[in-house]
Amino acid sequence: MRVLLATRNAGKVDELRQILASAAPEVELVGLDAVEDYPETPETELTFAGNALLKARDGVKHTGLATIADDSGLAVDALNGMPGVLSARWAGSAKDDAANNALLLDQLADVPDGSRGAKFVCAAAIVWPDGRELVVHGEMPGRIIRAPKGDNGFGYDPLFVPEGREETSAELSAEEKNAISHRGKAFRELVSGI
Numbered sequence: 412m413r414v415l416l417a418t419r420n421a422g423k424v425d426e427l428r429q430i431l432a433s434a435a436p437e438v439e440l441v442g443l444d445a446v447e448d449y450p451e452t453p454e455t456e457l458t459f460a461g462n463a464l465l466k467a468r469d470g471v472k473h474t475g476l477a478t479i480a481d482d483s484g485l486a487v488d489a490l491n492g493m494p495g496v497l498s499a500r501w502a503g504s505a506k507d508d509a510a511n512n513a514l515l516l517d518q519l520a521d522v523p524d525g526s527r528g529a530k531f532v533c534a535a536a537i538v539w540p541d542g543r544e545l546v547v548h549g550e551m552p553g554r555i556i557r558a559p560k561g562d563n564g565f566g567y568d569p570l571f572v573p574e575g576r577e578e579t580s581a582e583l584s585a586e587e588k589n590a591i592s593h594r595g596k597a598f599r600e601l602v603s604g605i
């Protein structure tokens with residue numbers, strides 16, 4: 412089965428290829444780099460599930476292939492669940508991880524250690540050419556520390572310590588992160604339903 416992977420985020424591509432290779436080895440993933448003139452899908456919905464479905468439907472429309480996509484982000488307790496669906500562009504439209512992390516640290520500067528809870532959330536969607544759709548969710552709870560640590564992963568990983576761990580998710584190996592992550596949980600459930 413050939414499936415389009417509709418994401419431009421290189422960090423996600425690496426994670427999803429690895430998660431899907433072990434959870435669904437029969438699925439042949441086609442990346443967006445193999446598709447000419449693929450337009451970026453505007454993420455106009457206010458929910459992770461809504462945006463994941465928009466991206467997956469666009470993939471079917473442009474390629475005719477079954478398409479999987481995710482929409483994910485960080486929900487910080489002290490920010491009432493923000494940056495949420497705005498996570499990629501929190502410091503502006505450039506989608507700059509370092510700027511996003513710096514802004515988040517500034518915003519939480521006066522928040523005490525006991526109140527720095529947060530979770531990563533992922534909605535994973537698959538849409539088939541015949542119109543069938545499936546969307547599932549995964550979460551990874553944890554907390555935000557005061558300075559970045561670690562070089563693995565992407566996005567907010569250097570600031571996020573998963574519940575029950577001492578290291579940030581940027582200090583975990585890819586296998587360790589995928590085993591507990593929002594994206595790992597959501598995609599393992601997604602492929603069990605296809």
Ligand code: ITT
Nearest residue numbers: 418419420481482483484485498499565566567568
């Ligand atoms: P696509 O829409 O092309 O998939 P994107 O980066 O715009 O790429 P999202 O809209 O889903 O993807 O935004 C996700 C953002 O949330 C991402 O850029 C990070 O800032 C953050 N994020 C999500 N999952 C993360 C993870 O596992 N580790 C660190 N940050 C993560």
